[in-house]
Structures are given as structure tokens and as C-alpha cells.
Amino acid sequence: MRDRLLKESARLFMKHGYERTTMRNIAKATGIKLGSITYYFQSKEDILYATMSAVIEAGEQKARAALALSDDAPSRLKALIEVELDSFLNATGAIVLKEWRSLQKGRRSQLIKHQQAYENIWSDVLAECHARGYVRAKPEIARRVLRGAFAWPESWNGGEGQIPIEGLAEEIMKLIMHD
Numbered sequence: 001m002r003d004r005l006l007k008e009s010a011r012l013f014m015k016h017g018y019e020r021t022t023m024r025n026i027a028k029a030t031g032i033k034l035g036s037i038t039y040y041f042q043s044k045e046d047i048l049y050a051t052m053s054a055v056i057e058a059g060e061q062k063a064r065a066a067l068a069l070s071d072d073a074p075s076r077l078k079a080l081i082e083v084e085l086d087s088f089l090n091a092t093g094a095i096v097l098k099e100w101r102s103l104q105k106g107r108r109s110q111l112i113k114h115q116q117a118y119e120n121i122w123s124d125v126l127a128e129c130h131a132r133g134y135v136r137a138k139p140e141i142a143r144r145v146l147r148g149a150f151a152w153p154e155s156w157n158g159g160e161g162q163i164p165i166e167g168l169a170e171e172i173m174k175l176i177m178h179d
Helices: 002-016 023-030 034-040 044-068 073-089 094-098 105-131 139-150 165-176
Strands: none
Touching: 002 023, 002 034, 002 044, 002 094, 023 034, 023 044, 044 073, 044 094, 044 105, 073 105, 073 139, 073 165, 105 139, 139 165
């Protein structure tokens, strides 16, 4: 039931935004009585925080699994790009960025610590690619540019001209890889 609450809440937050999503909306979407929701979460912000934590954990797990299947630096980088694009285009990864300011400062700090393991994966792969001459930009700059590009892919990869994730990853690799 908790997982259903998080999944439906994330969908509603993505569709309507945190401010416009009410506890009643969540109860209706999940089929769980409003009073029963408070058994799991005391407030809407608790739900948002738990949702964001779940998104971060899922991203880290998917990144580690993708890296386990990759055998060289470029393929590891492409795998990370695909994981992140999938999170933003097909899952609820954008909720972490779009609703960040809806959390109290203390909770934002907790999420930053939680997200550090995921960012360390990116840092390691980008550092390896940079050291081997595949990526010219400094790893920290490359990550910031990529994170910014991934923040809103639905706005630049939607409609009829939508490119599949694998194709997008290839195009992004062309942009950042050094020949």
C-alpha cells in the first residue's frame, strides 16, 4: 500500500505539481481512505520526501546495474546517460528537480546527502572518460551540463519527433565525446 501511495503521489505531483495536489487527490487516486494515508505519512511533504528518496534510490540501483553490464568507459557513460534519460522521460525522476523547493531546507539537505552516492557514480565515470581523453570537459562541468540537459527532456524530446532513449543517448555521446 505504501508503494502504491508513493507511485500515485509521484504521478500526481508530476502532472499537477506539489502545490495543486491535495491529500484528497492522493486518496482518490490510490483508493485509500484519507485517514488511512496518515498511517503511512503524517503530511503531504512527508509523501513528497519519501517519493523523492525512492526516485534517488531507484536511480542509483539502475545506474549500478547498468554499469555492471558495461565493460569500458564510453559504454559506462552511455549506460548512465540512458538511465538518467529513462528516469526523466519514462519515470518520475524530474520530480526531484521540479519540486525541490517544496521541501523544507532540512529535508533538502538530507536528500543531497542521499543523492551523493548516485552523483559519485557519475563523477567516477566522467573522471575515467576525461582521464582517457574521451571527454575533454572537466568532469564536474560535464556533469552540470548533462544534468541541466536532462532536467527537462520532455520539453525538447516530445511530440511526433520524439527520439527513443537509445538514439538520444547516442546523440548526447556525439556531443560530449572527443574523437
